[in-house]
């Protein structure tokens with residue numbers, strides 16, 4: 001078994017990995033930038049190494065600094081968390097070449113699934129349903145217009161190196177498609193260093209439902225159910241829940257089977273997420289595959305009582321999955337909110353700064369994954385996530401009641417947060433009904449932020 005793991009990340013996910021390691025008797029090495037010297041992951045790790053100044057490029061995103069820290073501490077494995085180098089195939093290869101176990105899927109798979117257009121092509125070849133659209137990257141605006149005419153508007157242009165909605169452009173008609181084509185290429189080149197773009201039929205009023213998969217290095221792959229991530233703002237997920245109110249047992253079975261089929265088709269191991277779009281009448285389409293542990297993994301942990309980070313570590317150590325599909329059971333209903341240091345009343349602008357008082361909710365069925373504490377200073381250099389508030393109940397209504405009660409207990413002072421915004425969201429009749437779609441936030445944002453806060 002692996003004796004020492006370096007966590008190449010920060011914030012709540014670094015703490016999450018350290019917790020799993022400590023329960024497994026594995027030593028931990030934290031790396032931190034000068035801005036994170038007072039962070040909890042540094043305090044809770046067995047060893048810590050300062051790897052540089054605050055800018056990610058000079059710290060958490062620099063493979064040389066991460067590898068150097070692993071060398072000097074004799075860490076046998078590196079857990080990348082999410083973001084930063086988690087889906088960087090070159091970094092995974094560097095780890096391998098240095099004899100350090102990268103806790104994640106094979107570098108080849110990271111690279112292939114990182115090209116969202118190639119991922120579609122491989123999934124289609126594997127018999128996985130994908131949204132109607134281009135087979136290869138688009139080579140000309142004429143090709144895009146011909147294809148759009150064939151599949152019908154609206155269409156959506158996406159960056160092959162994008163993902164997570166970055167660089168997406170919805171085209172309602174030919175004029176928009178013509179105008180967006182060039183802009184999308186330019187934006188993709190600037191944002192991702194790769195101008196490749198592709199086109200899909202745009203599914204209006206869809207649901208974004210993803211399946212958690214878990215594979216070992218011996219060819220075993222299982223799925224751990226779905227997470228509905230449809231409530232997003234500018235492609236930042238805000239709320240994730242399971243089970244999805246849009247998925248019935250027949251569709252759940254189909255989604256699980258297709259997700260496992262997709263993972264097998266690309267030779268997957270470790271934790272992974274297969275993202276689908278659900279159209280009306282139960283249609284499902286592969287969207288993209290994420291090759292990392294995701295922010296929202298606690299939703300699946302609460303539904304299945306499986307520790308996903310521990311499973312990742314066991315798989316990295318070469319162990320076979322103990323679990324078979326028949327051993328996976330889903331209990332109750334779980335909803336997660338991402339509490340950010342942002343001001344909903346000023347376009348969700350990031351608001352770093354010092355937390356002057358901090359009280360975390362508790363009680364049966366409430367989990368809070370956070371690295372924050374009273375007097376902690378949220379640095380301006382990284383993402384604005386403060387905490388994930390997760391509520392688990394026997395039913396959706398019970399989970400919602402727990403969540404609402406927990407939001408009232410959650411005290412964060414000194415900086416603006418999205419706590420009060422979420423009170424409006426989970427009190428909204430459309431959200432409560434479960435009948436929401438991808439347009440929910442955009443359509444209801446004005447009323448959601450009209451009153452500053454509710455008791």
Ligand code: MV4
Nearest residue numbers: 131156164165200201202203208230232235438
């Ligand atoms: C789509 C889509 C509808 N049709 N693709 C991709 C990444 C994810 N963050 C959003 N993605 C979507 N891709 C096709 N062909 C709908 C979404 C989508 C979405 C789009 C706009 C606004 C909010 C959204 C929330 C979830 C999914």
